[in-house]
Amino acid sequence: MKRKIxxxxxxxxxxxxxxxxxxxxxxxxxxILAKGVPNISWExxxxxxxxxxxxxxxxxxxxxxxxxxVATLIFVLPLxxxxxxxxxxxxxxxRLVAVIEYAAETLSGIPSIIYGLVGMLFFCQxxxxxxxxxxGALTLVIMNLPTVMRTTQESLKTVPQSYREGxxxxxxxxxxxxxxxxxxxxxxxxxxxxxxxxxxxxxxSAALLFxxxxxxxxxxxxxxxxxxxSTLTVSLYMYVKEEGEFGVGFAIAAILMVLTLLVNLLAMLxxxxxxxxxxxx
Amino acid sequence: MKNPxxxxxxxxxxxxxxxxxxxxLITVGFVLLITVYLxxxxxxxxxxxxxxxxxxxxxxxxxxxxxxxxxxxxxxxxVYGTAGAIILGVPVGFLTSVYLAKLAPxxxxxxxxxxxxxxAGIPSVVYGLVGMMVLVPxxxxxxxxxxxxxxxxxxxxxxIMILPSIINVSITALEAVPREYEDASLALGATPVETYFRVxxxxxxxxxxxxxxxxxxxxxxxxxxxxxxxxxAPNMPELFGSVRFLTTAVASEMSYSSxxxxxxxxxxxxxxxxxxxLINxxxxxxxxxSKE
Numbered sequence: 001m002k003r004k005i006x007x008x009x010x011x012x013x014x015x016x017x018x019x020x021x022x023x024x025x026x027x028x029x030x031x032i033l034a035k036g037v038p039n040i041s042w043e044x045x046x047x048x049x050x051x052x053x054x055x056x057x058x059x060x061x062x063x064x065x066x067x068x069x070v071a072t073l074i075f076v077l078p079l080x081x082x083x084x085x086x087x088x089x090x091x092x093x094x095r096l097v098a099v100i101e102y103a104a105e106t107l108s109g110i111p112s113i114i115y116g117l118v119g120m121l122f123f124c125q126x127x128x129x130x131x132x133x134x135x136g137a138l139t140l141v142i143m144n145l146p147t148v149m150r151t152t153q154e155s156l157k158t159v160p161q162s163y164r165e166g167x168x169x170x171x172x173x174x175x176x177x178x179x180x181x182x183x184x185x186x187x188x189x190x191x192x193x194x195x196x197x198x199x200x201x202x203x204x205s206a207a208l209l210f211x212x213x214x215x216x217x218x219x220x221x222x223x224x225x226x227x228x229x230s231t232l233t234v235s236l237y238m239y240v241k242e243e244g245e246f247g248v249g250f251a252i253a254a255i256l257m258v259l260t261l262l263v264n265l266l267a268m269l270x271x272x273x274x275x276x277x278x279x280x281x
Numbered sequence: 282m283k284n285p286x287x288x289x290x291x292x293x294x295x296x297x298x299x300x301x302x303x304x305x306l307i308t309v310g311f312v313l314l315i316t317v318y319l320x321x322x323x324x325x326x327x328x329x330x331x332x333x334x335x336x337x338x339x340x341x342x343x344x345x346x347x348x349x350x351x352x353x354x355x356x357x358x359x360v361y362g363t364a365g366a367i368i369l370g371v372p373v374g375f376l377t378s379v380y381l382a383k384l385a386p387x388x389x390x391x392x393x394x395x396x397x398x399x400x401a402g403i404p405s406v407v408y409g410l411v412g413m414m415v416l417v418p419x420x421x422x423x424x425x426x427x428x429x430x431x432x433x434x435x436x437x438x439x440x441i442m443i444l445p446s447i448i449n450v451s452i453t454a455l456e457a458v459p460r461e462y463e464d465a466s467l468a469l470g471a472t473p474v475e476t477y478f479r480v481x482x483x484x485x486x487x488x489x490x491x492x493x494x495x496x497x498x499x500x501x502x503x504x505x506x507x508x509x510x511x512x513x514a515p516n517m518p519e520l521f522g523s524v525r526f527l528t529t530a531v532a533s534e535m536s537y538s539s540x541x542x543x544x545x546x547x548x549x550x551x552x553x554x555x556x557x558x559l560i561n562x563x564x565x566x567x568x569x570x571s572k573e
């Protein structure tokens with residue numbers, strides 16, 4: 001009898017915990033959308049902030065977010081894929097591989113505020129980039145490198161060894177094998193890495209506060225990279241914490257929530273599609 | 282040179298090998314860059330203030346006419362805040378992971394996993410905003426204190442934010458438990474729930490420990506959400522008092538700091554970095570053991 005009660009209790013505790021987690025997510029989703037969506041207007045989305053009329057528009061912040069995502073991916077993809085290719089195709093020294101993997105794990109454990117600080121010291125001051133979107137993007141490159149490296153590595157591991165051997169057998173050199181056999185098959189990992197990185201960049205704020213800055217100017221891509229610019233998350237923080245503009249804050253939060261939802265959905269669909277394809281092969 | 286083509290081929294291969302070697306080593310380079318920069322930037326202030334004074338003085342008054350740079354309040358706040366988040370977050374996360382890995386039907390599992398990954402993806406400023414608007418006022422009303430922005434509010438926000446890390450890593454660990462272990466226990470007459478708690482969980486304990494350590498790392502490194510709900514006064518930690526963490530100490534004064542004050546902020550970042558390196562080492566230890 002006692003045993004039965006204990007089992008039922010443990011089971012109930014598990015279910016309650018899982019239900020609690022779900023309720024939490026549901027609450028956050030509903031609360032933010034309910035508070036934020038009424039504050040989203042066409043004007044908010046398509047204008048820049050005007051200090052003359054005192055009206056707030058977040059178009060520059062949306063563009064800055066897009067710019068920083070694009071710039072980060074342009075740099076991080078070749079670096080991450082290259083590192084993964086080195087680890088799976090070239091590296092023979094086990095100790096070196098262990099060191100590189102430990103370094104990647106260390107990078108993914110470092111808090112974003114520290115990235116922000118080092119980014120500020122290195123990119124903004126030492127390399128003279130000032131507070132700019134480019135400095136912010138480069139900081140995020142270091143942050144996201146382990147993610148892209150890991151996803152690419154995983155997809156490279158699924159390339160059958162026989163493909164490589166076949167290509168070598170036909171007389172191809174190492175580089176040719178990598179270019180024609182290995183790289184085309186890591187596209188799954190690259191896409192997954194891209195999606196995960198976009199999600200992280202979208203949500204990042206502490207690393208950008210001191211590297212990309214807090215300006216709300218409307219710029220094109222290249223001018224934008226050279227000047228200070230606030231992304232959606234940083235704007236949310238500044239509007240809420242420094243100016244008490246909670247309406248705008250909730251509107252941005254709702255937009256971020258929808259984007260996060262989309263990124264998650266995309267990651268799930270892509271993951272499933274890749275899995276299915278792999279099973280067919 | 283008998284065969285110029287082969288020579289050219291070799292040259293290309295060598296160049297490409299060097300390029301990939303460089304790319305492979307770039308993560309190591311970045312870690313070194315971060316370490317070197319933090320050490321170089323962090324040492325001067327510690328030297329000037331004195332390491333004992335810096336670490337154990339309880340008073341932080343960086344802009345006073347007679348400035349004092351003691352970071353013990355920040356260290357203790359970070360430690361207490363993280364401990365609180367672990368105490369609240371780990372049981373919920375652990376039980377959820379047992380449910381998802383072992384008990385849940387496939388359909389429910391898919392839905393709840395989706396919810397958990399959404400929780401992981403929500404930006405920290407959004408957590409901060411909700412904390413500021415919902416949690417802080419409720420704490421003020423419920424506990425009858427003048428301001429709800431406190432260590433307690435930060436603990437709750439952190440506990441929620443570390444849930445996904447704990448759940449995902451624990452699930453991976455629980456799923457890696459060999460089926461034979463569970464089958465043997467079931468065959469001996471144990472019920473499924475007993476089997477999961479008495480056999481699967483102990484077998485996955487290294488992985489679950491790794492999940493907890495990962496949660497510690499996440500909690501101690503979080504800055505923005507905590508900044509929005511913790512009040513940000515450099516007091517010694519009190520559960521319902523306004524407090525400042527290591528992370529928020531750096532973030533809150535950086536924009537207007539100068540001179541020794543600015544250098545002291547770098548030193549705080551260095552202390553935080555040392556904490557993180559310790560946690561990473563522990564994480565690596567547990568992950569390795571769970572793989573074996």
